[in-house]
Amino acid sequence: MNVNDNNYVEMIMQSATLASAEFSQLNQEQTDKIVRAVTEAAFANRVRLAKMANEETGIGKWEDKVLKNIVASQFVYDDIKDEKTVGIISENKLTGITEIAQPIGPVLAIIPVTNPTSTTIFKILISLKTRNPIIICPSKKAIKCCAETAKICYDAAIAAGAPEGCIQWLETVSREQTHALMGHKQLSLILATGGGSLVNAAYSSGTPALGVGAGNVPVYIEKSADIDFSVQQIFTSKTFDNGTICASEQSIIVERDSDERVKEAFKKRNAKFLNKEEINKLEAVVYDKNKNLMNGDIVGKSAKFIADLAGIEADDSISLLIAELNEVGDNEPLSSEILAPVLAYYVVDSFVSAVNRCIELNYFGGIGHTASIFSNDQEKIKEFSLMMNAGRIVVNTPSSQGAVGSLFNKLAVSLTLGCGTGGKNITTDNVTAKHLLNIQRIAFRRDNFKFDKFDKSLYFDENYDLNKVEFEFHKNF
Amino acid sequence: MLNYKEENQALEVMFPSKLDTNACMAFESELIEKINSSNTVIFNMDGVEFICSFFLRICLKTIQQKGKENFKIENLTPTTKKVFMIAGFSDMVS
Numbered sequence: 001m002n003v004n005d006n007n008y009v010e011m012i013m014q015s016a017t018l019a020s021a022e023f024s025q026l027n028q029e030q031t032d033k034i035v036r037a038v039t040e041a042a043f044a045n046r047v048r049l050a051k052m053a054n055e056e057t058g059i060g061k062w063e064d065k066v067l068k069n070i071v072a073s074q075f076v077y078d079d080i081k082d083e084k085t086v087g088i089i090s091e092n093k094l095t096g097i098t099e100i101a102q103p104i105g106p107v108l109a110i111i112p113v114t115n116p117t118s119t120t121i122f123k124i125l126i127s128l129k130t131r132n133p134i135i136i137c138p139s140k141k142a143i144k145c146c147a148e149t150a151k152i153c154y155d156a157a158i159a160a161g162a163p164e165g166c167i168q169w170l171e172t173v174s175r176e177q178t179h180a181l182m183g184h185k186q187l188s189l190i191l192a193t194g195g196g197s198l199v200n201a202a203y204s205s206g207t208p209a210l211g212v213g214a215g216n217v218p219v220y221i222e223k224s225a226d227i228d229f230s231v232q233q234i235f236t237s238k239t240f241d242n243g244t245i246c247a248s249e250q251s252i253i254v255e256r257d258s259d260e261r262v263k264e265a266f267k268k269r270n271a272k273f274l275n276k277e278e279i280n281k282l283e284a285v286v287y288d289k290n291k292n293l294m295n296g297d298i299v300g301k302s303a304k305f306i307a308d309l310a311g312i313e314a315d316d317s318i319s320l321l322i323a324e325l326n327e328v329g330d331n332e333p334l335s336s337e338i339l340a341p342v343l344a345y346y347v348v349d350s351f352v353s354a355v356n357r358c359i360e361l362n363y364f365g366g367i368g369h370t371a372s373i374f375s376n377d378q379e380k381i382k383e384f385s386l387m388m389n390a391g392r393i394v395v396n397t398p399s400s401q402g403a404v405g406s407l408f409n410k411l412a413v414s415l416t417l418g419c420g421t422g423g424k425n426i427t428t429d430n431v432t433a434k435h436l437l438n439i440q441r442i443a444f445r446r447d448n449f450k451f452d453k454f455d456k457s458l459y460f461d462e463n464y465d466l467n468k469v470e471f472e473f474h475k476n477f
Numbered sequence: 478m479l480n481y482k483e484e485n486q487a488l489e490v491m492f493p494s495k496l497d498t499n500a501c502m503a504f505e506s507e508l509i510e511k512i513n514s515s516n517t518v519i520f521n522m523d524g525v526e527f528i529c530s531f532f533l534r535i536c537l538k539t540i541q542q543k544g545k546e547n548f549k550i551e552n553l554t555p556t557t558k559k560v561f562m563i564a565g566f567s568d569m570v571s
Contacts (some may be wrong), residue, residue: 025560
């Protein structure tokens with residue numbers, strides 16, 4: 001069958017719809033057994049799938065992709081395993097509200113090229129946990145590894161009693177097909193992790209969508225921070241999988257007093273601070289000025305690869321390329337999101353200037369995503385956080401790993417990070433199983449006794465303003 | 478495994494309580510043969526507690542072959558009725 005054929009889309013959706021019907025009859029125990037089996041299968045294949053992803057996409061480091069697969073299987077499982085997702089999930093005798101979890105129906109999962117196998121595992125687990133069939137729609141550059149991941153999960157799910165068609169995957173991808181799936185009347189939700197145009201297409205499809213926004217993570221090393229520790233954390237995070245995580249650090253902001261010590265700490269770890277000429281060379285290869293976007297060819301490449309491409313002299317051991325800048329915006333392309341081991345660096349005179357610079361960076365393409373601060377001053381951490389427009393502000397933490405939850409904090413473990421309305425998303429949450437449920441509420445009668453005893457004629461007396469009415473309404477003597 | 482009542486080319490089929498994939502695979506060809514030789518078909522779902530997607534596919538094939546006017550699904554519990562509604566058979570079970 002021609003996979004671009006409308007019949008192919010109909011076949012996929014019919015299969016998902018029938019799986020949905022069967023899924024609706026499973027109880028919590030049956031559901032959890034399936035989720036456990038799929039987790040075990042994904043975990044068992046964590047290394048092979050990481051290598052496949054790395055070989056197929058040419059992005060990142062396979063060793064780091066193993067850790068991503070571990071987070072997507074072991075840690076996601078640990079986060080959701082005890083969650084009630086079937087039937088009555090809570091009963092409050094006092095309020096008379098009983099909550100029922102219902103599956104939402106077929107989910108279309110858009111998978112990014114940067115984290116293909118891990119995002120596939122993650123989205124499959126949260127869909128199965130909520131009894132929703134899922135259709136994996138990979139990036140064109142990661143079709144094989146996503147298909148293999150989905151197949152491994154599907155075989156395990158079927159063996160554990162899941163419905164036929166509960167996981168489907170596309171083995172060829174076309175824009176027309178993706179759009180036809182997105183707008184299909186039997187599709188219930190799009191889990192859209194990917195580039196801006198794809199996420200916008202998801203939102204425009206008429207199907208409810210949980211999307212993500214772009215990141216442009218500012219990292220403020222406040223002067224009370226332990227500088228060597230902070231740089232070590234940033235270094236670990238930004239070099240992880242060659243900077244492919246959208247929550248990875250993009251710009252470092254330091255006060256002048258700390259500047260030299262921060263630079264030394266970076267240099268100690270083989271980071272290279274570029275001169276003006278080198279910055280210009282780097283801009284030319286990492287940023288596409290026509291598209292106003294990072295150049296896709298350098299995403300997830302090593303610092304050495306990028307330096308060679310730009311004609312910048314660098315040792316094989318080079319870990320990071322750092323550009324000291326004075327401005328934020330279109331005039332400084334390196335102040336935007338670059339998913340590679342490239343950092344912008346700003347020196348400012350005060351806490352206020354630092355926060356202002358972080359606000360500029362935050363609003364330059366990263367609204368609602370992630371911000372990071374290293375500090376031991378609780379008040380400054382709070383002040384900084386109140387000024388950021390970010391779904392998650394990570395403190396004294398490598399932001400790549402911190403934002404996805406569990407390893408360094410108690411955020412929900414997720415490979416889909418909501419960016420709120422600023423990022424054109426419906427939530428700032430780390431998207432997880434609870435977002436794939438329709439929660440119904442049984443509202444048992446609980447009379448409002450205050451309303452009962454209140455003299456309703458006062459509502460018709462225009463001399464009674466809200467303050468007077470409230471006084472009478474709440475009077476308990 | 479299945480019980481049939483046949484009268485004047487009208488076929489009524491009674492099913493076991495659990496229609497899982499294994500059970501459906503076991504009776505599929507026999508059922509299809511019976512359906513082929515009948516003009517009208519009724520699936521009597523009395524006592525059925527679980528319906529797998531494989532069985533829903535058999536229903537789809539039956540609709541395609543006999544047309545909606547010659548195929549009925551009867552005696553559904555609320556649980557099994559909801560399964561058919563989710564599967565998009567609302568016309569058949571309303």
